[in-house]
Amino acid sequence: MAEMEDEVIANNKQVILKDYVKGFPQESDLPLVSSTVKLKIPGDCHDAVLVRNLYLSCDPYMRNLMNMIESDDPNMYSPGSPIRGYGVSRVVDSSHSNFKKGDLIWGLTGWEEYSLIRNPSSSFKIPDATVPLSYYTGILGMPGMTAYAGFYEICSPKKGEYVFISAASGAVGQLVGQFAKLLGCYVVGSAGSKDKIELLKNKFGFDDAFNYKEEKDLNATLKRYFPEGIDIYFENVGGKMLDAVLLNMRLHGRIAVCGMISQYNLDQPEGVHNLFTLVSKRVRMQGFVVVDYYHLYHKYLDMILPLIKEGKITYVEDIAQGLESGPRALVGLFSGRNVGKQVVALARADDV
Amino acid sequence: MAEMEDEVIANNKQVILKDYVKGFPQESDLPLVSSTVKLKIPGDCHDAVLVRNLYLSCDPYMRNLMNMIESDDPNMYSPGSPIRGYGVSRVVDSSHSNFKKGDLIWGLTGWEEYSLIRNPSSSFKIPDATVPLSYYTGILGMPGMTAYAGFYEICSPKKGEYVFISAASGAVGQLVGQFAKLLGCYVVGSAGSKDKIELLKNKFGFDDAFNYKEEKDLNATLKRYFPEGIDIYFENVGGKMLDAVLLNMRLHGRIAVCGMISQYNLDQPEGVHNLFTLVSKRVRMQGFVVVDYYHLYHKYLDMILPLIKEGKITYVEDIAQGLESGPRALVGLFSGRNVGKQVVALARADDV
Numbered sequence: 014m015a016e017m018e019d020e021v022i023a024n025n026k027q028v029i030l031k032d033y034v035k036g037f038p039q040e041s042d043l044p045l046v047s048s049t050v051k052l053k054i055p056g057d058c059h060d061a062v063l064v065r066n067l068y069l070s071c072d073p074y075m076r077n078l079m080n081m082i083e084s085d086d087p088n089m090y091s092p093g094s095p096i097r098g099y100g101v102s103r104v105v106d107s108s109h110s111n112f113k114k115g116d117l118i119w120g121l122t123g124w125e126e127y128s129l130i131r132n133p134s135s136s137f138k139i140p141d142a143t144v145p146l147s148y149y150t151g152i153l154g155m156p157g158m159t160a161y162a163g164f165y166e167i168c169s170p171k172k173g174e175y176v177f178i179s180a181a182s183g184a185v186g187q188l189v190g191q192f193a194k195l196l197g198c199y200v201v202g203s204a205g206s207k208d209k210i211e212l213l214k215n216k217f218g219f220d221d222a223f224n225y226k227e228e229k230d231l232n233a234t235l236k237r238y239f240p241e242g243i244d245i246y247f248e249n250v251g252g253k254m255l256d257a258v259l260l261n262m263r264l265h266g267r268i269a270v271c272g273m274i275s276q277y278n279l280d281q282p283e284g285v286h287n288l289f290t291l292v293s294k295r296v297r298m299q300g301f302v303v304v305d306y307y308h309l310y311h312k313y314l315d316m317i318l319p320l321i322k323e324g325k326i327t328y329v330e331d332i333a334q335g336l337e338s339g340p341r342a343l344v345g346l347f348s349g350r351n352v353g354k355q356v357v358a359l360a361r362a363d364d365v
Numbered sequence: 366m367a368e369m370e371d372e373v374i375a376n377n378k379q380v381i382l383k384d385y386v387k388g389f390p391q392e393s394d395l396p397l398v399s400s401t402v403k404l405k406i407p408g409d410c411h412d413a414v415l416v417r418n419l420y421l422s423c424d425p426y427m428r429n430l431m432n433m434i435e436s437d438d439p440n441m442y443s444p445g446s447p448i449r450g451y452g453v454s455r456v457v458d459s460s461h462s463n464f465k466k467g468d469l470i471w472g473l474t475g476w477e478e479y480s481l482i483r484n485p486s487s488s489f490k491i492p493d494a495t496v497p498l499s500y501y502t503g504i505l506g507m508p509g510m511t512a513y514a515g516f517y518e519i520c521s522p523k524k525g526e527y528v529f530i531s532a533a534s535g536a537v538g539q540l541v542g543q544f545a546k547l548l549g550c551y552v553v554g555s556a557g558s559k560d561k562i563e564l565l566k567n568k569f570g571f572d573d574a575f576n577y578k579e580e581k582d583l584n585a586t587l588k589r590y591f592p593e594g595i596d597i598y599f600e601n602v603g604g605k606m607l608d609a610v611l612l613n614m615r616l617h618g619r620i621a622v623c624g625m626i627s628q629y630n631l632d633q634p635e636g637v638h639n640l641f642t643l644v645s646k647r648v649r650m651q652g653f654v655v656v657d658y659y660h661l662y663h664k665y666l667d668m669i670l671p672l673i674k675e676g677k678i679t680y681v682e683d684i685a686q687g688l689e690s691g692p693r694a695l696v697g698l699f700s701g702r703n704v705g706k707q708v709v710a711l712a713r714a715d716d717v
Contacts, residue, residue: 251640251641255640270640270643270644271644272644273640273641273644276641281638282638282639282640282641283636283638284635284636284637284638285636285637285638285640286633286634286635286636286637287634288603288607288622288625288634288637289603289625289628289634290652291622291650291651291652292622292623292624292625292652292653292654293652293654294652295651295652295653295654295657296651296652297649297650297651297652298643298649298650298651299643299647299648299649299650299651300642300643300644300645300646300647300648300649301644301647302644302645302647305647
């Protein structure tokens with residue numbers, strides 16, 4: 014840190030997108046570069062915050078932002094610039110009336126040590142710092158709200174229903190399963206390793222779980238785990254799993270489409286063949302995006318914070334240390350290397 | 366007709382399923398056979414009606430009942446037996462308190478001159494015979510209720526929205542388009558011939574229409590007809606059209622899945638690749654079956670009968686004469702030979 018007159022300049026390591034990505038992303042697509050940052054918001058930059066990033070969130074949707082596609086989505090990544098995602102941060106400087114220096118916040122930020130957030134409209138002040146701060150990248154942040162909105166607002170769940178969750182040990186899936194158990198549903202999850210299956214059954218309290226990599230015929234597998242069929246499918250993976258699930262839906266079933274991680278690295282998504290069962294079984298299949306539900310965030314906190322503190326909900330994180338480990342952690346999502354919510358820790362709140 | 370003691374025996378021509386069907390059905394799959402019927406309900410047959418069939422309805426869903434599949438659906442056809450479908454009939458004998466000899470009814474019946482309906486729970490008495498009786502196989506029957514439930518109950522339509530309908534000149538599509546126009550939507554339909562496109566634009570008042578057989582790139586076609594995107598897609602065909610529509614849905618769009626006629630004759634349905642847009646555009650895609658909505662039938666009649674009589678809704682039928690012409694009419698649905706609702710006329714109400 015060098016002080017010059019009124020200016021403090023800090024080093025600012027960044028993870029940038031080297032070039033648009035095709036197929037599976039590699040660590041080499043996300044090089045670390047050095048830069049510097051002035052630790053003061055520029056004078057013409059109103060309603061902004063400058064933050065020190067503490068935790069960064071690795072989420073599957075980030076893969077889609079690495080594509081070279083015609084899109085009017087301003088969130089798409091640009092080659093040569095830092096990638097962005099959800100994170101937990103300490104406010105260093107603020108020109109926004111909702112935030113002041115020292116505040117802890119979560120929301121969209123950059124993959125770098127310091128970020129200037131020009132429009133913190135989707136940043137939330139952290140309401141309770143007695144739980145692990147990293148939880149605000151997971152159970153208390155975007156994935157938590159995703160599970161909450163997806164399950165309660167989209168699935169129309171009822172006690173006793175049969176619920177299936179794919180990618181069930183991930184940031185969202187592990188919560189959906191626990192919400193469904195709390196409601197009195199029968200819950201089965203799929204995941205891609207023995208460790209994850211153990212987690213689902215023993216830590217998260219799923220009724221059952223299976224390793225999809227060990228199953229040859231997913232339709233037969235689902236018939237085995239759901240002889241009565243599936244009322245609710247919480248969809249995180251797409252492709253062959255969705256096709257098999259469609260054949261096993263019950264009358265008036267619901268499919269909440271949260272993501273399709275198995276498809277993000279393919280040039281062309283796999284074809285799904287069994288959509289006619291939407292008609293024969295009168296199924297509602299509905300996609301959703303969490304940002305449409307952030308107005309429910311405080312309602313969600315009122316529900317979830319007591320459940321965490323009473324030990325009625327548990328949350329498993331996979332924390333990589335240091336921004337340098339970020340690229341490996343992020344690309345690891347797509348081979349299922351993480352066990353639980355993948356987080357990158359940059360600094361401890363007490364140290365900044 | 367031969368009278369023996371107390372019995373009247375009538376000849377009863379029938380259209381039977383020769384064998385389970387693979388691929389496109391042929392007229393030869395549906396031979397005409399002769400039999401006889403006693404024109405009195407057997408003594409042990411309670412709550413039944415015996416009817417003379419006047420009009421039979423040709424509907425795409427009937428193709429699915431010709432398959433050899435494991436199914437618990439009691440409606441599946443059996444080789445050697447008459448096929449069944451919706452029809453308009455005159456009651457010849459009744460052991461059911463809701464129906465008496467001479468009543469005109471519509472509902473499920475057999476493809477034959479006379480049918481014993483052992484469970485007339487889905488038969489409705491015809492409330493108004495001042496409109497063409499054949500309408501009770503279409504606008505005033507199952508297809509009408511399908512259009513009504515699909516559009517108003519599933520699509521959540523709003524004035525000014527952009528509505529696309531495939532198979533738009535068919536029994537259901539022509540009504541959905543007119544309902545949408547009455548509500549103040551912008552409506553485009555697709556169909557498979559020049560004549561049908563003329564009908565859509567000039568007779569049913571669609572804002573625009575195109576012949577899908579003349580389009581090489583359905584995605585580009587839809588972008589041309591819907592530069593702002595599609596709010597509501599009323600799905601009758603499936604496959605490539607659905608895939609192209611998915612790429613053109615607007616935020617919070619809705620897809621009512623009524624049928625997928627393009628897929629019924631394929632060994633394996635085509636793959637649909639663009640389902641991720643359900644997430645990115647937050648689309649609700651919902652299958653439905655009309656039988657779940659028959660409790661709304663009288664509400665529908667209150668709406669539709671005045672519209673018909675005031676000339677605000679029009680309905681085009683394609684009527685084949687005689688049971689002998691039934692097989693050709695039915696298989697013609699799958700090559701799009703019919704223009705408008707396909708009906709088979711067996712007898713006039715006044716003659717029986």
